[in-house]
Amino acid sequence: MKTNNKIISAFLSLFLLPSFLMAATADTDITLKQTNIDENSFHIRIEIKNPSQQNIASVQSWLSYDTNVLEAKKIEADDSPFDFVAPGENNIDNGTIKIGRSALAKTITDTNIFVANVLFEWKEKKNTDISFFNYQIDTSGNTSVRVFEDGFPVNVLGAEPKKITIQTNGGTTHVETPIIPTQETPITQETPTITTPTKPTFSDSQVQNLFATTGPGYAVFAWDMLPKATGYNIYYSQTSGRYIQRxxxxxxxxxxxxxxEIGKTYYFSIKAFNAANEESQYAYEVKLTAGYPDSSSAPLLLSKSKQMIAKAKNLTQSGSASTFVIILSLCLTFFFQFRKKYGTINRT
Incomplete structure (x- = not known):
């Protein structure tokens, strides 16, 4: 019993460390720029501005646009330094462009970071807006630039990125230029374009903060619960992005x-589902080698907890695996309830 109490105390002391603050530097931004190809098509370049050279680990840059005016044709990201495409986040879907990228090899510290180009064609020649979709100050939205602080992802976008107004004459602007009348030139008033923002649906949402650790023949996962979800599907296989088991x-x-199987590498993701059996987007993929806790690409425990993992392994090998799982589950429940109540601090 004393051993179990020590394990619970150690887990709680690790989880209650102040490691969930928003990133201190808030000068990072993500921008859109129009480049014309010909009179019928143009590119929108998505770029991260990173003047303080933070260690950027991943980006989500979902865009919304008016399908009556524009048609998105293709996402081009061959020259992007992000080397991993998040599952389900390289898609064009009925007025929403879903782009998610991660840097698996190493984080990126460039001051200007290319994310992707999106090729558009005009359907109707009139001014229209392209805007970022579902920005949240934490990591729960679909527009974010993330770094890792104490092993946890943090959004470093301190404010919602600016939309871009696409003009038929090839220019872009964020401010309307007034028409100054003269006696020689009659005034022509263009009917303003009103773009109704697309309201996020459950299928647009994404489970955040998926973490994992592993022991002999098993893995333990934790995540942030999604509002309106009634359950979760954990997908995995031994091939990245191609999940054959659930x-x-x-x-x-x-x-x-x-x-x-101990020593085998597995790739995991998770989707939430609701009462209508609609699924969310895939969460960011987690990679680990079964039986090797240090192999997790999103460690469930902080780096200081390696000794506790070793104790847990000894506990499972001594025939008390079920006790360990129960203790871990209680710790995880307490930890995530604490995070939801105290973990997110707005930046000023």
Whole structure:
């Protein structure tokens, strides 16, 4: 019993460290720029401005546009330094462009970071807006630039990025230029274009903060619960981005998955589902090698907890695996309830 109490105390002391603050530097931005190709088409270049050279780990840059005026044809990102495409986030979907990229090899510190070009064609020649979709100050939205602080992803966009107004004459602006009448030139008033923002749906949402650790033949996961979700599907395989196995669970924020082969590398993602059986977008992929806790690409525990993982492994090998899982689940539940209540601090 004393051993179990020590394990609980150690887990709680690690999880209650002040590691969930928003990033201190708030000068990072993400921008849109129009480049004309010909009279019928143009590119929108998505670029991160990173003057303080933070260690950028990933980006989400979902865009919304008026499908009556524009047609998005293709996403081009061959020259982007981000080397991994998030599952389901290289798509054009009925007025929403879904772009998600991660830097798996190493973080990116350039002051100007190319994300992608999007090729558009005109359907109707009139001024229109392209804007970023579902920005949130934390990592729960679909527009963010992320760094890792104490092993947890943090959005470094301190404010919603500016939309861009596409003009038929090839220019872009954020401010309307007034028409000054003269006696020789009659005034012609163009009917303003009103773009109704697309309201995010459950299928547009994404489970955030998926973390994982592993032991002999098993993996343990934790994540932030998604509003209106009734359960979660955990997808995995031994090939990145191609999931052939699935486990389902109820509306909880952690899961114990066994049956993994020690020494084999697995790739995991998760989708939430609601009462109508609609699924969310894939969460960012997590990679680990079964039986090797240090191999997790999104460690569930902080780096200082390596000794506790070793103790947990000894506990499972001594025949108390179920006790360890129960203790871990209780710790995870307490931890995420604490995060939801105290973890997000708005920047000023």
């Amino acid at each position: 486990r389902s669970t109820d509306d909880v924020d952690n899961y114990y998955l066994d049956g993994l």
